Amino acid sequence: MTPDTRADILAALVGALGPDVVTAPAQIEPRYLGDWVMALTTGRPSALVRPRTTDEVSTTLRLCHARGVPIVPQGGRTGLVGGATPIDGCVVLSLERLAGIEEVDPAGSTMTVRAGTPLQAVQEAAQKADLFFPLDLGARGSCQIGGTVATNAGGNRVIRYGMTRDLVLGLEVVLADGTIVRSMNTLIKNNAGLDVRQVFVGSEGTLGVVTRIVLRLYPAPRSTCTAFVACPDYERVVALLRHAQAGLGGTLSAFEMMWPDFYTLMTTHVPGMPRPLPLGSAAYVLIEALGSEPEPDLARFERMLEAAAGAELLTDAVIAQSPAEARGFWQVRDGSGDFPRIGWPGKSFDIGIPTPRIGAFVDACRAALVRRWPTAETAFFGHIGDSNLHLHAKVTEGEQPQADIEAVVYDEVRAWHGTISAEHGIGVVKRPYLAHSRSPEEIAVMRAIKQALDPTGILNPGKILD
Amino acid sequence: MTPDTRADILAALVGALGPDVVTAPAQIEPRYLGDWVMALTTGRPSALVRPRTTDEVSTTLRLCHARGVPIVPQGGRTGLVGGATPIDGCVVLSLERLAGIEEVDPAGSTMTVRAGTPLQAVQEAAQKADLFFPLDLGARGSCQIGGTVATNAGGNRVIRYGMTRDLVLGLEVVLADGTIVRSMNTLIKNNAGLDVRQVFVGSEGTLGVVTRIVLRLYPAPRSTCTAFVACPDYERVVALLRHAQAGLGGTLSAFEMMWPDFYTLMTTHVPGMPRPLPLGSAAYVLIEALGSEPEPDLARFERMLEAAAGAELLTDAVIAQSPAEARGFWQVRDGSGDFPRIGWPGKSFDIGIPTPRIGAFVDACRAALVRRWPTAETAFFGHIGDSNLHLHAKVTEGEQPQADIEAVVYDEVRAWHGTISAEHGIGVVKRPYLAHSRSPEEIAVMRAIKQALDPTGILNPGKILD
Numbered sequence: 001m002t003p004d005t006r007a008d009i010l011a012a013l014v015g016a017l018g019p020d021v022v023t024a025p026a027q028i029e030p031r032y033l034g035d036w037v038m039a040l041t042t043g044r045p046s047a048l049v050r051p052r053t054t055d056e057v058s059t060t061l062r063l064c065h066a067r068g069v070p071i072v073p074q075g076g077r078t079g080l081v082g083g084a085t086p087i088d089g090c091v092v093l094s095l096e097r098l099a100g101i102e103e104v105d106p107a108g109s110t111m112t113v114r115a116g117t118p119l120q121a122v123q124e125a126a127q128k129a130d131l132f133f134p135l136d137l138g139a140r141g142s143c144q145i146g147g148t149v150a151t152n153a154g155g156n157r158v159i160r161y162g163m164t165r166d167l168v169l170g171l172e173v174v175l176a177d178g179t180i181v182r183s184m185n186t187l188i189k190n191n192a193g194l195d196v197r198q199v200f201v202g203s204e205g206t207l208g209v210v211t212r213i214v215l216r217l218y219p220a221p222r223s224t225c226t227a228f229v230a231c232p233d234y235e236r237v238v239a240l241l242r243h244a245q246a247g248l249g250g251t252l253s254a255f256e257m258m259w260p261d262f263y264t265l266m267t268t269h270v271p272g273m274p275r276p277l278p279l280g281s282a283a284y285v286l287i288e289a290l291g292s293e294p295e296p297d298l299a300r301f302e303r304m305l306e307a308a309a310g311a312e313l314l315t316d317a318v319i320a321q322s323p324a325e326a327r328g329f330w331q332v333r334d335g336s337g338d339f340p341r342i343g344w345p346g347k348s349f350d351i352g353i354p355t356p357r358i359g360a361f362v363d364a365c366r367a368a369l370v371r372r373w374p375t376a377e378t379a380f381f382g383h384i385g386d387s388n389l390h391l392h393a394k395v396t397e398g399e400q401p402q403a404d405i406e407a408v409v410y411d412e413v414r415a416w417h418g419t420i421s422a423e424h425g426i427g428v429v430k431r432p433y434l435a436h437s438r439s440p441e442e443i444a445v446m447r448a449i450k451q452a453l454d455p456t457g458i459l460n461p462g463k464i465l466d
Numbered sequence: 467m468t469p470d471t472r473a474d475i476l477a478a479l480v481g482a483l484g485p486d487v488v489t490a491p492a493q494i495e496p497r498y499l500g501d502w503v504m505a506l507t508t509g510r511p512s513a514l515v516r517p518r519t520t521d522e523v524s525t526t527l528r529l530c531h532a533r534g535v536p537i538v539p540q541g542g543r544t545g546l547v548g549g550a551t552p553i554d555g556c557v558v559l560s561l562e563r564l565a566g567i568e569e570v571d572p573a574g575s576t577m578t579v580r581a582g583t584p585l586q587a588v589q590e591a592a593q594k595a596d597l598f599f600p601l602d603l604g605a606r607g608s609c610q611i612g613g614t615v616a617t618n619a620g621g622n623r624v625i626r627y628g629m630t631r632d633l634v635l636g637l638e639v640v641l642a643d644g645t646i647v648r649s650m651n652t653l654i655k656n657n658a659g660l661d662v663r664q665v666f667v668g669s670e671g672t673l674g675v676v677t678r679i680v681l682r683l684y685p686a687p688r689s690t691c692t693a694f695v696a697c698p699d700y701e702r703v704v705a706l707l708r709h710a711q712a713g714l715g716g717t718l719s720a721f722e723m724m725w726p727d728f729y730t731l732m733t734t735h736v737p738g739m740p741r742p743l744p745l746g747s748a749a750y751v752l753i754e755a756l757g758s759e760p761e762p763d764l765a766r767f768e769r770m771l772e773a774a775a776g777a778e779l780l781t782d783a784v785i786a787q788s789p790a791e792a793r794g795f796w797q798v799r800d801g802s803g804d805f806p807r808i809g810w811p812g813k814s815f816d817i818g819i820p821t822p823r824i825g826a827f828v829d830a831c832r833a834a835l836v837r838r839w840p841t842a843e844t845a846f847f848g849h850i851g852d853s854n855l856h857l858h859a860k861v862t863e864g865e866q867p868q869a870d871i872e873a874v875v876y877d878e879v880r881a882w883h884g885t886i887s888a889e890h891g892i893g894v895v896k897r898p899y900l901a902h903s904r905s906p907e908e909i910a911v912m913r914a915i916k917q918a919l920d921p922t923g924i925l926n927p928g929k930i931l932d
Binding site for chain 1: 574576617618628641646647648649651653656659662669673685686688705708711712713715716717756757759763765818819822851852854884886888892896900904907908909910911912914915916918919931
């Protein structure tokens with residue numbers, strides 16, 4: 001971008017929004033120059049804008065649109081695919097000041113929030129009203145609700161409550177040219193024409209900037225049952241999943257499988273990590289149910305597990321006797337966050353494979369890695385009820401050949417008709433592999449929609465599509 | 467349309483697809499000339515095409531696209547807004563022969579079906595595999611699954627399982643120019659780029675023709691609890707709704723309210739209709755829970771109702787002691803189908819109002835009707851947990867002034883920030899009122915997407931948008 005264009009957009013933004021909202025390039029703090037996985041490597045932004053209102057977002061987009069200046073929207077920058085990483089000459093649009101909860105409506109079971117509100121603040125506001133916002137991620141303290149909408153975030157409770165898309169009733173979004181689309185629906189059902197919100201959820205900032213959201217809330221659970229079980233093989237893990245879904249009414253809220261490579265690594269190498277069951281089983285599963293009545297729910301949970309044991313779907317099981325013990329079970333599952341701490345410089349993946357075939361895929365994927373790197377080690381785990389598999393792969397000591405590992409794993413994913421991204425999105429990191437999971441015709445539809453809503457291509461260019 | 471264009475498209479279609487697939491105008495049976503609510507009043511189609519394969523659908527669209535000939539897709543023609551009604555010169559595209567279930571995958575809990583399959587056949591195929599396809603409508607025997615996708619159909623169990631959108635994992639759709647987009651995802655989570663399927667669900671045949679679908683299945687319920695209760699006022703109906711949601715875990719599957727005008731009419735004038743509770747209460751609710759274990763589920767259901775009675779949320783309640791008794795409760799709720807039979811030539815509505823305000827809306831709407839027509843009578847009922855209200859209004863004896871009644875009701879809906887269509891869609895019938903529920907900016911986004919995917923406007927023209 002030419003120095004003239006840079007100076008022009010900066011002056012226009014400062015003139016319209018003031019120096020408190022607009023930061024010149026030299027003063028931009030480093031945290032705005034990258035996200036969790038990727039920094040801006042060359043070039044620099046033209047400005048950082050931190051609006052406090054939807055109108056200020058609209059003004060920013062209008063000014064950029066008139067000049068063809070790219071916009072990179074940022075939430076909490078906790079994404080894992082480089083979706084919030086700036087590009088040279090862009091205006092970085094941070095939503096962090098457009099934050100706060102506008103309304104909690106207990107009778108309607110809805111909440112109206114601004115995009116920059118941290119997820120945890122949303123969860124806590126729901127709790128205060130004796131309600132429940134089920135979306136939950138490790139980054140809850142720093143990710144923003146607008147970012148979860150833009151990326152259609154998943155997390156641990158998708159099996160019961162769905163992804164972010166399923167929790168969004170309405171939204172307000174600013175289009176590339178600054179048009180404010182207010183679609184703040186609070187109704188569960190609304191079939192008045194095309195469902196505009198669906199287009200923007202999960203669009204990773206490429207179609208519009210989400211500024212306000214109406215969220216759907218649920219009743220606060222009054223009981224939690226948590227078990228850690230061992231199964232003899234993958235086929236019986238799937239049978240146990242269906243058995244638990246059928247036997248627990250609608251209450252199954254997590255079904256997290258850990259392969260022995262993951263379980264052994266976690267419970268052997270992470271200091272202080274509990275080991276709920278002995279090593280040596282073919283599969284471990286954390287099962288959670290959120291219910292309404294502690295005693296009857298626990299009795300039913302036990303009956304479900306006993307019947308599963310009777311049918312030889314599991315070989316061992318332990319039920320958490322306290323919230324602390326349940327947290328210990330989750331600590332194992334969430335141990336993926338400890339990989340760096342144990343000096344396991346693996347490459348991580350977020351892939352999806354049809355649930356019945358995940359077991360065979362894991363074997364094939366591991367074999368493919370070992371064929372290429374005989375020293376390769378893997379750690380597989382995932383939300384298998386959601387057909388979502390995570391993988392950490394370490395193929396050598398020290399620095400990992402990231403691109404080569406990606407190529408091997410994503411080629412397997414393609415062969416198994418899976419997805420290269422179950423929940424993290426595409427961003428820039430996975431863009432080269434989009435065609436592994438989407439057909440040319442699907443990608444053409446994406447491009448047609450992008451062209452329709454952002455004809456000059458200023459919104460988060462280079463993310464999802466090139 | 468000129469006779470030349472008509473003759474040309476007919477010849478092209480017959481040449482490409484043969485006379486078995488293509489029917490000339492004079493031979494088209496009357497049932498293809500309208501849907502449940504609206505017949506083609508002037509003009510006639512150029513041809514009826516009944517393809518057996520996706521390729522034949524593609525050929526049809528390609529030939530029409532090249533000539534600018536409009537296409538009107540038809541499923542079971544059971545829609546209530548004229549969405550499947552042909553227009554002069556169009557090619558009617560019936561999906562009825564593109565039918566059949568391709569696969570039921572119990573381990574994956576998915577089903578792959580062709581668009582023309584009747585909903586009831588889908589339900590039965592799920593049941594045969596000890597699974598459950600929860601979408602259910604009165605028209606189950608004649609509506610087609612492709613039509614439910616095209617209209618994002620709702621029904622009685624949305625409160626638990628969502629609308630059709632929530633049950634569609636993947637789809638195959640043919641675009642206006644004949645391009646086949648295969649997006650037959652079987653994964654619960656797939657964030658690989660824009661979610662293409664969302665654009666087509668609920669688009670009423672205006673963006674593409676759905677040909678095949680991957681559906682999500684659920685475990686078959688093993689218990690059903692059904693109650694019919696009376697409440698002292700609307701506020702306590704909402705409190706009861708939240709109480710039931712919180713107290714029944716995830717099992718609440720229906721919460722159907724009937725206002726006294728509806729309840730009295732049904733249980734007084736329909737021959738053989740049961741009357742589960744005496745007349746005289748301010749509100750009646752049918753509550754259903756689908757669970758996993760008959761005895762504990764019934765005990766919990768009773769505890770929930772007892773606690774509600776203790777909190778004075780309800781004044782009377784009866785629990786069905788047999789499936790026959792439960793069917794009797796549903797017979798009252800589904801009595802709306804009996805309006806013609808009792809000589810009640812009302813105008814019916816499918817509107818949405820935020821749940822907490824439905825009670826006040828009903829009063830305001832009834833008052834507005836009576837102001838205009840002092841003899842007006844109403845019958846209100848609805849899925850209030852889904853913020854969905856149905857209304858039959860009869861303002862005079864004999865023929866009803868349909869357009870005037872619409873104007874009064876939809877003006878109220880606009881004033882209360884509701885939707886003119888919670889589940890039936892827009893079609894042609896509600897098109898004049900779309901702006902009552904959608905802002906100009908929302909409608910502009912709809913138009914941009916329509917323009918992007920169907921630039922020559924051949925797909926179901928005049929439906930949703932003019």
